[in-house]
Amino acid sequence: VGAVWLALVLALIVLPSALGVSLGISEAYMWVLVKTLEWATIRIEKGVKKSQPQMLKSPAANGIIERDETPMEKEIARLHRVDFEFSDIFYFCRKGFEAIVEDEVTQRFSSEELVSWNLLTRTNVNFHYISLRLTVVWVIGVIVRYCFLLPLRFTLAAIGITSMIVGTTMVGQLPNSSVKNYLSEVVHLTCSRTLVRALSGTIHYHNKENKPQKGGICVANHTSPIDAIILTNDGCYAMVGQVHGGLMGVIQRATVKACPHVWFERSEIKDRHLVTKRLREHVADKSKLPILIFPEGTCINNTSVMMFKKGSFEIGGTIYPVAIKYDPQFGDAFWNSSKYNIVSYLLRIMTSWAIVCNVWYMPPMVRKEGEDAVQFANRVKSAIARQGGLTELPWDGGLKRAKVKDTFKEEQQKNYSKMLVRNGSIG
């Protein structure tokens, strides 16, 4: 039985990925999935309407409380009678409470809340027992996911990773030549495609004419470790990162023989000049593959784009921005590293329905005259946020673990004091 199983997997999945064709199996699966979820949503809506007939209709916005967006100046001017009074305290009091109930930043570090249940146990937070039929479908879903999909995906992942290591080691033995590059591309692409199928990934690529070229730098927003696989599914990149131990280290050492990825030792990565120099050398060589960088530095939950670190934008060369947006309905791709370690994360991904995402390749950007790295970084960030339909935040992703820098605080407080002076309250 084991042999039959393996043979089926190889024939139906691995071989097509090597050749770059699709047998339509995933499409059929997705169609069934979409129909099931639509049915489930309608049933839930019916159930909800029965129990609470007077719910007010308002669109679900990006948050749970209504925010008054009037700028500070207008709001305080409204409250003022003559000059500085108790009234200013209202404004800050309310802002403080709003921040305590819900703040823009902390919510980005936990998974996006779904508007409708997608039949996964883990997302069943708000939704209660509705009907027998729905529960039965859910149970079937659990069986399908854990007993059928999980072993299948695990097998595929194992095949993918093993062939990556074996393949790149073999290719790495060849002398440098165009044949070697071609074979290396084939190996990388096949393994990437296998791994994407291991996650039941459905990826829609848009604007392929803007795909990153050799000698360029590809930047994208970061949601999970899978982002790299999503992009390498459609093209070859030179990865940039730190050398790890364990399985990851083995993969890194094998692949770097076949293709010039840029791996840094832990000590090297602290030296920013060294990092920039090596990347600059790589980019200057127009025959080398484009490098892939995630400037946010950490995983964000895919509803917003946070501050891009300027380091990547100081290297020079052409930047190819890419926006990645996952559809949370089928599976949550966000890696909440403070809550889950990598193994439980991968387990969750492999027991979700699917990973569905959209990738937009955007026209290349270069640094303008008189623009510094920070401004350039912000410009690219806005473009990516706009394309992917994500909100843009000036905050640093490092806030996941650290506190706000004092410089940020002082800015806001300065604004407020400046306003008082202007109103003539002082002197």
Place this chain on the structure above:
Amino acid sequence: VPPTPSPLSFPPTVTSEQIEHLHRRFKQLSRDQLTIRKENFDSIPDLEFNPIRGKIVHAFFDKRNLRQESDGLADEINFEDFLTIMSYFRPIEMNMDEEQLNRFRKEKLKFLFHMYDSDHDGKITLQEYRNVVEELLSGNPHLEKESARSIADGAMMEAASICVGQMGPDQVYEGITFEDFLKMWQGIDIETKMHVRFLNMEPIAHCY
């Protein structure tokens, strides 16, 4: 003086869904513990901007706001206390009558009063008011302490004139009592300034 009714006995204006949201937020802030301490508020980046952050956090632990008979500060609060403080920021409902509205307004103003009256003696003295002004202006290094003082003094004088009228040359204005405080805010609608309104969420069918 009859004890004020607990906020949860008001007509149900908070839905169970909102309470669930607040509970999740509470768990996030408390890092899955049953109680919150002052340090837990340090993890909110948006709050760092707020000049009166100290007073706001303090308000959560102020026993007068928690409707406890004793005085002073609590070390830690549980979810029920958290809800009690949140209830001060409930928006007004359409179906409230005159008496409820008055009580509502008084509650909110009392909350604000406690923020100013840091020594819990029932009066806002000149020094206490100066403290608040200094905190509000604390971020700006260009403003000297003198400016903060003159603002505070000016405001206290105005308060005195509203509450006591013309003062004799040897009359001393001790401080703003709660009744005076209420008088100052007469005619000004603060209820709409001091509330946080929840959005309603319900499942929306996705069409593919």
